[in-house]
Amino acid sequence: MCAIVTALADTKLPSIVLNHATEDESAIEKSQILADNRIMHGLKLEEPLMCCSFGVFADSDDVTSSSSSEVLLFAPSWEVIAVCRATCSVIVGAEDKVVMVRERGRMTNFKKLQQMCKITADRRQKFVNSLKSSA
Numbered sequence: 001m002c003a004i005v006t007a008l009a010d011t012k013l014p015s016i017v018l019n020h021a022t023e024d025e026s027a028i029e030k031s032q033i034l035a036d037n038r039i040m041h042g043l044k045l046e047e048p049l050m051c052c053s054f055g056v057f058a059d060s061d062d063v064t065s066s067s068s069s070e071v072l073l074f075a076p077s078w079e080v081i082a083v084c085r086a087t088c089s090v091i092v093g094a095e096d097k098v099v100m101v102r103e104r105g106r107m108t109n110f111k112k113l114q115q116m117c118k119i120t121a122d123r124r125q126k127f128v129n130s131l132k133s134s135a
Contacts, residue, residue: 008043009131015039048131049099050124051091054116055084056107070109074119088116096121 015036020028055076059069073080081087086105093099098117107113 011043012040013043015041047094048124048128049091049093050120050127051089052116052120052123054088054090054119055081056086056088056105056112057083058085070107070112072112072115088113090116090120092117092120092124096124 015038017034017036018028019032019034053075055073057071057073057080059071070085073084076084076087084105086103086107088104088107089100089102091099091101096117101113101117103113
């Protein structure tokens with residue numbers, strides 16, 4: 001992810017001239033779009049997002065069992081996902097705001113979800129700090 005965002009931050013895009021009348025309701029054709037490579041624009045990344053994936057492994061398949069303990073696994077491989085009770089993806093944006101949570105499977109502990117959000121927010125902050133220090 002860091003490499004992708006760094007590459008996007010260095011991306012330069014040409015100006016575009018559209019040779020199509022505004023009152024013309026016909027579809028825009030490819031030949032009507034002209035790139036002006038003399039004027040280049042940098043791609044501005046407004047808000048880097050961070051997405052982290054987690055697996056929740058339980059030592060028991062019994063969800064109601066109080067003796068069952070859940071282990072949180074960060075960025076599990078496909079082999080590990082196959083034995084996890086649940087998987088979860090968390091996306092965090094600016095000011096540690098949770099943008100999206102996608103859960104698959106059964107999670108019984110809300111504190112695990114809070115922990116996932118905190119880990120993702122911490123990783124995002126470290127990533128943003130590294131972007132600022134390299135700029």
